[in-house]
Amino acid sequence: MLKPRSTPTRELTNLDGLWRFAVDGATGEEPWAGPLDTRLEAAVPASYNDLFTDTAIRDHVGWVWYQRVVRVPRGWAEECVIVRFDAATHHGKVYVDDVIVAEHRGGYTPFEVDITEHVCCGEEFRLTVGVDNELTNVTLPPGTITVTQDGRRQQKYLHDFYNYAGLARSVWLYSRPAVHADDITVVTDLDGTAGTVEYTVRTSVPAPVRVRVLDATGAEVAAGGGAKGAVRIEDVTPWRPGAAYLYGLVVETLSGEGGEVVDSYTQPFGVRTVEVSGSRFLINGQPFYFTGFGKHEDTPIRGKGHDDAYLVHDFQLMEWIGANSFRTSHYPYAEEVLEFADRHGIVVIDETAAVGLNLAVTGGLAGRPHQPTFSAETFNDDTRAAHAQDIRELVTRDKNHPSVVMWCVANEPSSNEEGAREYFEPLVELIRALDHTRPVSYAAVMFATSENDRIADLFDVICLNRYYGWYVATGDLATAETYVEGDLRAWADRFGKPIIMSEYGADALPGLHSVWDLPWTEEYQCAYLEANHRAFDRVEAVVGEHVWNFADFQTSDGIHRVDGNRKGVFTRDRRPKAAARELRKRWRGLAGCKPSGIA
Template sequence: MLKPRPTLTRELVNLDGLWRFAIEDANVPRPWTGALETRLEAPVPSSYNDLYTDPEIRNHVGWVWYQRTVRVPRGWAGERVILRLDAATHEGKVYVDDVLVARHVGGYTPFEADITDHVSPGAEFRLTVGVSNELTSTTIPPGSISVTQDGRRQQTYLHDFYNYAGLARSVWLYSKPERHISDITIVTGVIGQTGVVDYSVAASHETTVRVRALDATGCEVATAEGSNGTLSIEAVTLWQPGAAYLYDLVVELLDGEEVIDSYTEPFGVRTVEVRGTQFLINGKPFYFTGFGKHEDTAVRGKGHDNAYLVHDFQLLEWAGANSFRTSHYPYAEEVLEFADRNGIVVVDETAAVGLNLGVQGGLTGIGPKPTFSPETFNHETQAAHAQHLRELIARDKNHPSVVMWSIANEPASNEEGAREYFEPLVQLARELDPTRPLTYAAVMFATFQNDKIADLFDVLSINRYYGWYVFTGDLATAEQYLEGDLRGWVQAFGKPIMMSEYGADTMPGQHSVWDMPWSEEYQQSYLDMNHRVFDRIEAFIGEHVWNFADFQTSNGIHRVDGNRKGVFTRDRKPKSAAHTLRARWTGLNGSKPSANETAIPDEETKTRPVPALEGAK
């Protein structure tokens, strides 16, 4: 699905702003049939949960309603009129006046509707959007809903971040010609000093297609005709981590010499490859430094905010980070576009977080149900997961910053049924995009001895919390177990390995001369311990700290106003650990630190079982 852009043949109207807002009301069964009777207004984009003081809204489980009036520009006569929502978390229903024009399940990918037959140029229409925050065993991410004794509906979910909901990204109205470009796919390669750009154009009607590549100055550097083909860019400037360079692919549909539709897609020329135990970008080994992040800020929740976008990337640069993972869902497209322009590398992750009932069992003390079964996560869950993969890859396939797809975070990859669940999804992802490596983030329950899916993937991404959830405050023992664990993965699978999560909750201002958990000094010591281990493992290709910034979670006695593992506070103030990372990362420039292959003293550590976890990450 092409992102709406204003072009020679297309116009764009942004519908962000204050909308009328109400939660569902049994006395108003069809709220889209008239004006919402409410005094509340909600900003779009934002999550609605933290906007109001009424706990009934914050704790609401079910549908909420947004509404506004929209005028179609009068100059759009003869054009197709399209309504697009960048996301509706987690399900959306869209009404134009009294007509349902779109319905979409999945809270982090866009959807749209052609409303040409329901509106008139120059006239107004009533736009009503329903959004549901409900999660079930057949949604991605999953959850469950229960009813209390007094009749209140409660949402339970298996991920450790707050279930923010609403219209957290932009809403658009745009025009396109009757005969139009519907999709573009770009795949790049390099032969010597020549950039090779394979392209494919899908159009609504069969007609002549002209394609032109423009450099950063707007000069034409290659051209071709046809809906499929290859462009050669001589003396190509590559898109590099930390040194972004973007070209524009201008695609035009022609009727004779007349341009009937035009669309411009930015792209970068670069290659990505896993070779042995190395991750290569443009043929050179790349070492990931950075974070798992969240779309999470005070008041806005998951609402996209360009001010935070710019500031967060400034902090990434200040810390010496060259990459991040979109944990645990696709981020707003503006984030990836900014990464494209700024040379930040992205591991793009699906919203498949929580496919692990073992974690729930560890928290509650109740024996867990099997994660993969007809009664738990089943073929319907798998189908929803597959659809999410299709939508993610369709949206993000042309971003040069995206170098790897992450299929899931912390699934029960150690349980029976995991391979049957994931193998078809891995095959689908490779069919959709054979050019990028695949990974998933392995939970601590999954070890090199019991994991059932690691061989299906290209890169091993490991989440480990030795020194926090296990061996809390005992970093010497944690170091032994961590090294034995990581070396076991390398020896078992022979693949590149990176740490996709490691971190310790830290209260800013808490200090100690000892290794006291929750203190700023302990967070620094914890990171130093991990880094010593990383530097001793030759196959190690990167480190993503959990987390970039503190973020909101659900209620729980193991959380103090959210997850405090951030290197920055929720309002982006640095903790001491931020300076520790900056000192380490600023000199690396994407290169691996010098490896020291000295074996750990206790050889038995390599086969010790992972101790039972007492909590979630």
């Protein structure tokens, strides 16, 4: 599935704006069967939860309904008409007038449907979308639903961020020719000063294909023919972290051999290589040291709704602080985020929505008894099937982004439990079959140690989430620093792979200060980070540090989380805490290299 673009043969209409909105049960039994009977309107893109003052809407569990009237442009009479949703969190159903035309499960990847037979050019149709936010043991992320004594349905889940829902990304109406390119895959390599570009094009029906490569000025630098082939770019300008350079692969589908162009689509790409060598992570053959964050798609009012203004400002803050990378914790982000990273040379670890596959957290760090995480009654074959589909859709969408240098298949699964290997090994095999060009990892929870983890050998890079000095040895940073170094060395000694500290952090309330190392103060957050950094710098295998989190974010837990998770080095509205300036001093001096010159 190609991202909709305006091309010489394709046209694009954005359907963002205000849509009619209602929760299930507040209108007729078939909300799609006529105009939605509601006075409410919801912004698209945005999560619906924080838009309204009604608690019943914010806490609603189940279906909600969006509706608007759409007019098909008059000039599309000879084209296919497609409606595309960049995401519907977590389960979407689409109706054109009274007819259901599409259904999709998975809250963070796009889906589309050809509605040509249901609409007429120049005329209007009623577009109704149902979105269900329910999480179960076979959804990603997972959850459970309980019913209170007064009959209210409540959603419970294990991930530590708010379950925002709705149409949080853009909706599009676009046209394309009946014969067209359906999918494009670009794989690059470097050969001295030249770049090689292997491409594969899938067309809607068998048809001749030709390709051209354009540089950033629009000049043609290579050309080829056939739906599968390779071209060579002499004197190539590689895509580098901090120094992005993009080419365009112009794919033209022809009416016949030597015939006219019936479809044209340009796929941006960058020429770069990624590999793991021993305990080093290499981009274009050079060691790379990750500095940055785990982030969230989370802003006031919008929830997980994509916002270009926040996109620009967040990347400006990352540049200011010296971050060269981030992880899409804990789900695929809007594709606009990756496109921006492509253009600005920011490195991305791309993650599925598999967060919460760990029932041990219900026992807490004290290790109380809990249900087995992997079993027929908990996370089972159906869960893994949903996980596999999540992986397929992630790779299909993001495989051509040069900024994406590694796949992360899960965050904090119970990788030390029985059944973990049986669950994850087929998924690792799947993602390697889909893309052999990128390393694969997962982020290991604190319960999983170098001794009891059952799956680390399946992966290329060890990503560790560790909170010594916060959840363990709270307030005792001398002990915490010892724990960090010992833990890192144990993983390095056993597996001999690169290690990224994919999460480490401490909550800090803006404006809370102390002359002592007191948790929750801005000073303690700074001291906590400094203790971790000293440990990282002494362990050669460490190739990166991603602070948890870029900015404070909303959660559902109002007891342990006061107005959300406060581990951000920026507040939720993007004001810097003291830790931001401390990180800036460290990271702007590293420039992607390991401290102290360690390779």
